[in-house]
Amino acid sequence: MTSNRKHWDRIFGNTADSNLGWYEKNPDQTLELLDQIPEWKQSVIFLPGVGTSVLVEELLSRGASLVINDISAEALNRVKDRLRDNGKTVESLCRDISQPITKTLPDIGIWIDRAVLHFLTEEDDIVGYFNNVKSILRTGGHAIFAEFSKTGAEKCAGLTLHRYSIEELEERLGPAFKLISHFDYTYINPNGDPRPYIYTLFKREK
Ligand SMILES: C[S@@+](CC[C@H](N)C(=O)[O-])C[C@H]1O[C@@H](n2cnc3c(N)ncnc32)[C@H](O)[C@@H]1O
Numbered sequence: 001m002t003s004n005r006k007h008w009d010r011i012f013g014n015t016a017d018s019n020l021g022w023y024e025k026n027p028d029q030t031l032e033l034l035d036q037i038p039e040w041k042q043s044v045i046f047l048p049g050v051g052t053s054v055l056v057e058e059l060l061s062r063g064a065s066l067v068i069n070d071i072s073a074e075a076l077n078r079v080k081d082r083l084r085d086n087g088k089t090v091e092s093l094c095r096d097i098s099q100p101i102t103k104t105l106p107d108i109g110i111w112i113d114r115a116v117l118h119f120l121t122e123e124d125d126i127v128g129y130f131n132n133v134k135s136i137l138r139t140g141g142h143a144i145f146a147e148f149s150k151t152g153a154e155k156c157a158g159l160t161l162h163r164y165s166i167e168e169l170e171e172r173l174g175p176a177f178k179l180i181s182h183f184d185y186t187y188i189n190p191n192g193d194p195r196p197y198i199y200t201l202f203k204r205e206k
Pocket of ligand 1: 008022023024048049050051052053069070071072075095096097098113114115116119
Protein backbone atom coordinates (compact mmCIF):
# COMPACT_ATOMS: atom_id res chain seq x y z
CA MET A 1 0.00 0.00 0.00
CA THR A 2 1.54 3.28 -1.07
CA SER A 3 -0.75 5.83 0.55
CA ASN A 4 -1.55 4.97 4.09
CA ARG A 5 -4.36 5.53 6.49
CA LYS A 6 -2.35 7.44 9.11
CA HIS A 7 -1.00 9.86 6.54
CA TRP A 8 -4.50 10.75 5.35
CA ASP A 9 -6.02 10.83 8.84
CA ARG A 10 -3.28 13.27 9.86
CA ILE A 11 -4.04 15.54 6.90
CA PHE A 12 -7.79 15.55 7.46
CA GLY A 13 -7.29 15.91 11.23
CA ASN A 14 -5.11 19.02 10.83
CA THR A 15 -6.50 20.88 7.83
CA ALA A 16 -9.67 22.86 7.29
CA ASP A 17 -11.50 21.73 4.15
CA SER A 18 -10.94 25.00 2.29
CA ASN A 19 -7.15 24.69 2.81
CA LEU A 20 -6.88 21.18 1.39
CA GLY A 21 -4.79 21.18 -1.79
CA TRP A 22 -7.68 19.64 -3.76
CA TYR A 23 -10.57 21.57 -2.20
CA GLU A 24 -13.28 22.60 -4.63
CA LYS A 25 -16.27 24.68 -3.72
CA ASN A 26 -18.23 23.56 -6.77
CA PRO A 27 -17.64 20.17 -8.41
CA ASP A 28 -18.78 21.60 -11.76
CA GLN A 29 -16.54 19.48 -13.99
CA THR A 30 -17.80 16.24 -12.44
CA LEU A 31 -21.41 17.41 -12.75
CA GLU A 32 -20.78 18.29 -16.41
CA LEU A 33 -19.76 14.69 -17.11
CA LEU A 34 -22.62 13.27 -15.05
CA ASP A 35 -25.08 15.25 -17.14
CA GLN A 36 -23.94 13.21 -20.15
CA ILE A 37 -25.21 10.01 -18.50
CA PRO A 38 -28.89 9.34 -19.22
CA GLU A 39 -30.98 9.29 -16.04
CA TRP A 40 -27.90 9.38 -13.82
CA LYS A 41 -29.90 10.50 -10.80
CA GLN A 42 -31.55 7.07 -10.68
CA SER A 43 -28.18 5.30 -10.25
CA VAL A 44 -26.39 4.34 -7.07
CA ILE A 45 -23.04 6.17 -7.17
CA PHE A 46 -19.83 4.84 -5.62
CA LEU A 47 -17.15 7.31 -4.50
CA PRO A 48 -13.92 5.32 -3.90
CA GLY A 49 -12.08 8.14 -2.07
CA VAL A 50 -14.67 10.69 -1.03
CA GLY A 51 -12.41 12.76 1.24
CA THR A 52 -14.55 15.61 2.58
CA SER A 53 -15.88 16.59 -0.83
CA VAL A 54 -19.07 18.64 -1.14
CA LEU A 55 -19.82 16.46 -4.15
CA VAL A 56 -21.70 14.31 -1.61
CA GLU A 57 -24.25 17.03 -0.86
CA GLU A 58 -24.42 18.05 -4.53
CA LEU A 59 -25.35 14.50 -5.54
CA LEU A 60 -27.80 13.95 -2.70
CA SER A 61 -29.55 17.26 -3.43
CA ARG A 62 -30.14 15.99 -6.97
CA GLY A 63 -31.77 12.82 -5.64
CA ALA A 64 -28.95 10.31 -6.24
CA SER A 65 -28.11 7.45 -3.82
CA LEU A 66 -24.51 7.05 -2.70
CA VAL A 67 -22.04 4.58 -1.26
CA ILE A 68 -18.97 6.46 -0.02
CA ASN A 69 -15.55 5.02 0.73
CA ASP A 70 -12.28 6.41 1.99
CA ILE A 71 -9.13 5.02 3.55
CA SER A 72 -9.37 7.82 6.14
CA ALA A 73 -11.90 7.42 8.96
CA GLU A 74 -11.22 11.06 9.83
CA ALA A 75 -12.49 12.20 6.40
CA LEU A 76 -15.49 9.89 6.51
CA ASN A 77 -16.46 11.08 9.98
CA ARG A 78 -16.39 14.69 8.81
CA VAL A 79 -18.70 13.90 5.93
CA LYS A 80 -21.01 11.82 8.12
CA ASP A 81 -21.18 14.59 10.75
CA ARG A 82 -22.11 17.11 8.06
CA LEU A 83 -24.83 14.82 6.75
CA ARG A 84 -26.17 14.02 10.19
CA ASP A 85 -26.51 17.76 10.89
CA ASN A 86 -28.75 17.88 7.84
CA GLY A 87 -30.70 14.74 8.72
CA LYS A 88 -29.12 12.57 6.00
CA THR A 89 -27.19 9.30 5.99
CA VAL A 90 -25.32 7.32 3.34
CA GLU A 91 -23.78 3.86 3.28
CA SER A 92 -20.06 4.19 4.00
CA LEU A 93 -16.96 1.99 3.90
CA CYS A 94 -13.46 2.66 5.22
CA ARG A 95 -11.34 0.50 2.91
CA ASP A 96 -8.13 0.70 0.93
CA ILE A 97 -9.50 0.82 -2.61
CA SER A 98 -6.45 -1.03 -3.95
CA GLN A 99 -7.54 -4.13 -2.01
CA PRO A 100 -10.52 -6.35 -2.93
CA ILE A 101 -13.83 -4.96 -1.66
CA THR A 102 -15.67 -8.11 -0.70
CA LYS A 103 -18.65 -6.49 1.04
CA THR A 104 -21.94 -6.89 -0.82
CA LEU A 105 -22.90 -3.51 -2.23
CA PRO A 106 -26.03 -2.25 -3.95
CA ASP A 107 -26.05 -2.33 -7.75
CA ILE A 108 -23.49 0.42 -8.53
CA GLY A 109 -24.27 2.33 -11.74
CA ILE A 110 -21.67 5.10 -11.50
CA TRP A 111 -18.10 5.21 -10.15
CA ILE A 112 -16.67 8.70 -9.55
CA ASP A 113 -12.99 9.13 -8.76
CA ARG A 114 -11.50 12.59 -8.41
CA ALA A 115 -7.86 12.57 -7.34
CA VAL A 116 -7.76 9.12 -5.72
CA LEU A 117 -6.39 6.68 -8.30
CA HIS A 118 -3.32 8.84 -8.99
CA PHE A 119 -2.09 8.23 -5.42
CA LEU A 120 -1.61 4.52 -6.15
CA THR A 121 1.92 4.07 -7.45
CA GLU A 122 2.66 0.35 -6.98
CA GLU A 123 1.60 -1.78 -9.93
CA ASP A 124 -0.20 -4.32 -7.69
CA ASP A 125 -2.22 -1.51 -6.10
CA ILE A 126 -3.20 -0.04 -9.46
CA VAL A 127 -4.25 -3.47 -10.72
CA GLY A 128 -6.20 -4.02 -7.49
CA TYR A 129 -8.00 -0.69 -7.98
CA PHE A 130 -9.07 -1.55 -11.53
CA ASN A 131 -10.17 -5.02 -10.39
CA ASN A 132 -12.52 -3.26 -7.97
CA VAL A 133 -13.87 -1.02 -10.75
CA LYS A 134 -14.59 -4.14 -12.81
CA SER A 135 -16.17 -6.10 -9.97
CA ILE A 136 -18.22 -3.28 -8.43
CA LEU A 137 -19.53 -1.34 -11.45
CA ARG A 138 -22.44 -3.01 -13.21
CA THR A 139 -22.49 -3.66 -16.95
CA GLY A 140 -24.04 -0.61 -18.61
CA GLY A 141 -22.69 1.60 -15.83
CA HIS A 142 -20.39 4.61 -16.14
CA ALA A 143 -17.09 5.62 -14.57
CA ILE A 144 -15.61 9.09 -14.18
CA PHE A 145 -11.88 9.44 -13.55
CA ALA A 146 -10.46 12.92 -12.86
CA GLU A 147 -6.71 12.52 -12.31
CA PHE A 148 -3.56 14.60 -12.61
CA SER A 149 -2.57 14.62 -16.27
CA LYS A 150 0.89 13.86 -17.58
CA THR A 151 1.59 17.62 -17.45
CA GLY A 152 0.37 17.87 -13.85
CA ALA A 153 2.43 18.12 -10.67
CA GLU A 154 4.45 15.07 -9.68
CA LYS A 155 3.44 15.24 -6.01
CA CYS A 156 0.35 16.08 -3.95
CA ALA A 157 -0.32 15.79 -0.21
CA GLY A 158 3.38 14.96 0.22
CA LEU A 159 3.02 11.83 -1.92
CA THR A 160 4.45 10.92 -5.31
CA LEU A 161 1.77 10.46 -7.96
CA HIS A 162 1.16 8.20 -10.92
CA ARG A 163 -0.22 10.66 -13.49
CA TYR A 164 -2.58 9.55 -16.25
CA SER A 165 -3.18 9.82 -19.96
CA ILE A 166 -6.45 8.81 -21.61
CA GLU A 167 -4.58 6.02 -23.37
CA GLU A 168 -3.40 4.50 -20.09
CA LEU A 169 -6.90 4.64 -18.58
CA GLU A 170 -8.29 2.94 -21.69
CA GLU A 171 -5.64 0.27 -21.56
CA ARG A 172 -6.13 -0.47 -17.89
CA LEU A 173 -9.93 -0.58 -18.18
CA GLY A 174 -9.81 -2.90 -21.18
CA PRO A 175 -12.13 -3.32 -24.18
CA ALA A 176 -15.31 -3.63 -22.12
CA PHE A 177 -15.09 0.10 -21.38
CA LYS A 178 -15.77 2.74 -24.03
CA LEU A 179 -14.51 6.32 -23.73
CA ILE A 180 -17.57 8.58 -23.99
CA SER A 181 -16.12 11.99 -23.25
CA HIS A 182 -13.02 13.75 -21.95
CA PHE A 183 -11.53 17.18 -21.38
CA ASP A 184 -8.53 18.86 -19.80
CA TYR A 185 -9.14 21.10 -16.84
CA THR A 186 -6.65 23.15 -14.88
CA TYR A 187 -7.67 23.33 -11.26
CA ILE A 188 -6.15 26.19 -9.25
CA ASN A 189 -5.36 25.00 -5.73
CA PRO A 190 -5.79 27.14 -2.57
CA ASN A 191 -2.16 28.34 -2.91
CA GLY A 192 -2.94 29.65 -6.40
CA ASP A 193 -0.92 26.91 -8.15
CA PRO A 194 -2.26 25.38 -11.38
CA ARG A 195 -2.96 21.63 -11.28
CA PRO A 196 -3.78 20.18 -14.70
CA TYR A 197 -6.28 17.30 -14.61
CA ILE A 198 -7.79 15.04 -17.23
CA TYR A 199 -11.51 14.42 -16.81
CA THR A 200 -12.82 11.25 -18.47
CA LEU A 201 -16.16 9.48 -18.73
CA PHE A 202 -16.29 5.79 -19.67
CA LYS A 203 -19.20 3.42 -20.20
CA ARG A 204 -18.92 -0.24 -19.24
CA GLU A 205 -20.46 -1.99 -22.22
CA LYS A 206 -19.76 -5.62 -21.26
C1 LIG B 1 -6.80 14.33 -2.95
S1 LIG B 1 -8.00 13.64 -1.97
C2 LIG B 1 -9.47 13.76 -2.99
C3 LIG B 1 -10.72 13.64 -2.18
C4 LIG B 1 -12.01 13.81 -2.99
N1 LIG B 1 -12.14 12.81 -4.03
C5 LIG B 1 -12.08 15.20 -3.57
O1 LIG B 1 -12.10 15.35 -4.80
O2 LIG B 1 -12.13 16.16 -2.78
C6 LIG B 1 -7.62 11.89 -2.06
C7 LIG B 1 -8.54 11.04 -1.22
O3 LIG B 1 -8.27 9.68 -1.48
C8 LIG B 1 -8.23 8.98 -0.25
N2 LIG B 1 -7.36 7.80 -0.48
C9 LIG B 1 -6.02 7.79 -0.71
N3 LIG B 1 -5.58 6.55 -0.91
C10 LIG B 1 -6.68 5.75 -0.80
C11 LIG B 1 -6.88 4.34 -0.89
N4 LIG B 1 -5.85 3.52 -1.15
N5 LIG B 1 -8.12 3.85 -0.71
C12 LIG B 1 -9.17 4.69 -0.46
N6 LIG B 1 -9.04 6.02 -0.35
C13 LIG B 1 -7.80 6.55 -0.53
C14 LIG B 1 -7.66 9.99 0.74
O4 LIG B 1 -7.94 9.67 2.08
C15 LIG B 1 -8.36 11.26 0.27
O5 LIG B 1 -9.61 11.41 0.87
